[in-house]
Amino acid sequence: MDVTIPAARGGIPAYLALPSGGRPEPGVVLIHDVFGMTQDLRNQAEWLASEGFLAVAPDLFHGRKKMAGARAVRRDATAGRGGTFDDVEAVHDWLVHRDECTGSVGVVGFCMGGGLALVLALGRGFAASSDNYGPAPKGFYEESSLVGGCPIVASFGARDRTLRGAADRLAKALAAAGVAHDVKEYPDAGHGFLNDHEGANDPLPALFRVMGRFMRYGYHETSAEDARRRIVSFFDVHLRGDRAPAR
Numbered sequence: 711m712d713v714t715i716p717a718a719r720g721g722i723p724a725y726l727a728l729p730s731g732g733r734p735e736p737g738v739v740l741i742h743d744v745f746g747m748t749q750d751l752r753n754q755a756e757w758l759a760s761e762g763f764l765a766v767a768p769d770l771f772h773g774r775k776k777m778a779g780a781r782a783v784r785r786d787a788t789a790g791r792g793g794t795f796d797d798v799e800a801v802h803d804w805l806v807h808r809d810e811c812t813g814s815v816g817v818v819g820f821c822m823g824g825g826l827a828l829v830l831a832l833g834r835g836f837a838a839s840s841d842n843y844g845p846a847p848k849g850f851y852e853e854s855s856l857v858g859g860c861p862i863v864a865s866f867g868a869r870d871r872t873l874r875g876a877a878d879r880l881a882k883a884l885a886a887a888g889v890a891h892d893v894k895e896y897p898d899a900g901h902g903f904l905n906d907h908e909g910a911n912d913p914l915p916a917l918f919r920v921m922g923r924f925m926r927y928g929y930h931e932t933s934a935e936d937a938r939r940r941i942v943s944f945f946d947v948h949l950r951g952d953r954a955p956a957r
Contacts, residue, residue, distance in 0.1 A: 715768065717800035719793050724768040724801065725752045727759035728810065736837075736949035737805040737815040739798065740767040741823030741830075743902070744780045747771070749910035758818070761942045763949070764811050768801045770794055780822060787826045788847045794826070795834070802835055814949045818941065819844055820905055824864075828880075831859040831889075838948035840864070840941050841880075842904050843873060851879040853886035861890035863944040865937040867899030869926040892944050896933035900926030904934045 711728075714721040725747070729735050738758050742751045747769040758765040771779025786792030798817075806813050816838040819827030824844020831839035832855075841864040849855055862884060866877040877895035884891040896903065906929040907914055 713766075715766075715801055715804045717797055719797060720773060722768045722770075722797055722801060723747065723772050724766050725755050727752075727755040727765040727767075729759045729762045729764060731762065734810055734812045735762050735764050736945065737764040737766065737808075737811040738945070738949075739801055739805065739815065739817045739836075740765060741798075741817060741819035741826050742767065742770065743821035743823055743905060744776070745907065745912065745914065746776050746779060748907060748912040750905050750907045750912055753906070753910055754818070754820075754904075757938065758942075763816075763945065764805065764808065766801060766805055768797060770797055783822060783826060787829050790829060790847075795830075798826075798830060798834070806835075812950070816840065816945050816949050818842070821845075821902060828862065828864075831862055832856070833858070836860050838863070838945055840944070842937065843867060843870060843876075843901050845873060846876075846880075851876065851883050853883050856883050856887040856889055859884075859887065859889045861944065861948045863892045863941055864894075865904070865933075865940070866893075866895045867901055867903050867926070867930070867933065868895050868897045869900040871926060872901060890948070892940055894937070894940065896930070896937070899930040899933035900928060902927045903930035904937055905929060906934075 713726045755765040755767045786794035817827045817836045818840040824841040825846045828841040838861045881893035
C-alpha cells in the first residue's frame with residue numbers, strides 16, 4: 711500500500727508491504743537504485759513481506775527530479791550526513807513505532823542504495839544491512855571504516871565491470887573489523903542482477919540501455935534466487951534471532 715511518512719523535508723512517499731500472520735515482525739527499509747520508486751522496488755518489498763518482514767520502501771528522490779535526487783543521495787552518502795540520512799531516520803523511526811513491528815529493523819539497498827545501506831550499517835539503528843552491488847564511498851572497504859557496524863550480507867556480480875574486486879575487499883575488511891558478514895560474488899551475474907525492471911515493466915532511459923551493456927547490467931534469475939535466500943537467512947538470524955517466521 712502507498713503511505714506518506716512525516717519528515718522534516720516534507721512527507722516521504724513510500725510503499726508498505728505487510729506480512730501475513732497477524733503478529734509483530736521485524737521491519738526492513740528498502741533503499742532504491744538510481745531509478746527511484748519503481749514497480750520493481752514495490753515487488754522487492756512484497757517479496758520481503760512474503761518472507762515475514764514488515765517492509766517499507768521510501769522514495770528518497772521525493773520533491774526532486776531523478777538526476778538531482780541521485781546526486782543528492784550520493785553526496786550525502788559520501789559526507790555521511792544530509793537530508794538523505796534525515797529521511798531514512800524518519801522512515802526507520804516510523805517503522806519501529808508501528809504495532810506490526812518488533813522494533814528490530816534491517817536495511818536492504820540496491821546499486822546506489824546498496825552503497826547507502828553499507829554506510830547505514832554504522833550507528834544508524836539498524837540491526838542488519840544488505841548491500842547489493844552498491845558502490846561504497848571512497849575508503850569504505852577498509853577495516854577502520856567498518857568497526858562497530860551491524861552484521862552485513864552483501865552480493866556482487868563477477869561480470870560487473872564497475873565493481874571488480876569489491877566483494878573480496880569488503881569481505882576482508884569486515885573480517886578484520888570483526889563484523890558478522892556473508893559476502894558472495896556470483897560468477898554469471900553482472901550489475902543489477904537482483905532488479906528485474908524489465909519484468910516489472912519499468913520504463914528505463916534509452917541512455918541507460920546503452921550504458922547497461924558496458925556495466926553488463928541485468929536481472930539474473932539463478933543468482934537472484936540464491937541472493938534472496940541468503941538475505942532472508944541472514945535477516946532471520948540477526949533480526950528475529952532464528953525465530954521461525956510467519957510465512
